[in-house]
Amino acid sequence: MNRCPHCFGTGKELKRNKSTVNKRLDRCLNGSKCLGPNDETDSVEPDCICHRPQHAYECDRCHQFFHGRLTETCPQHKSEIYLMDFQCCPYCAAPKSMIQIAKFTWEQICKFENAELPGGDEGL
Known part of the structure; x- marks a missing residue:
């Protein structure tokens, strides 16, 4: 079990x-x-941010999108660490100060990345 x-x-x-x-x-x-x-x-502790929602982010250095949470210290639980939270850009290791919440939702970003360009097979 x-x-x-x-x-x-x-x-x-x-x-x-x-x-x-x-x-x-x-x-x-x-x-x-x-x-x-x-x-x-x-x-319920009003200052607790431990279970905050995930967002789509864009790196200002490499302009890659990624989804998740950035590391933050909870005012109520200062010793809690969430290992899957991002401390930097996963693509170019830019610091958190260079990462912004994306202007698009994660669903829109996935549509953009999976879209096929018209006539994409021609001339290659």
Whole structure:
């Protein structure tokens, strides 16, 4: 049986309130989605940015588009790190300061990149 490490723990985590742990175990065992170690339905922190949405980005240096999130430090959870968040451009390693939110949605960008040019086979 696959166990969620956030709900069942690794043995190295801090001691938590027993009722909080039981709530998380119940959600995991009942098929509810586990969002991670700070998935608390009864306490919403207004300054928390841990589960912010993904965006389409464009690099100002290489003008490549990519989709995801840029790394940011959450004011409520300063020690949380999301390994899939981008720290720089994945194509040219430009710093975050050179990355902007794209003017197009990710669906529009995918359409552009997959579009065929008219007469693209001629003359090549």
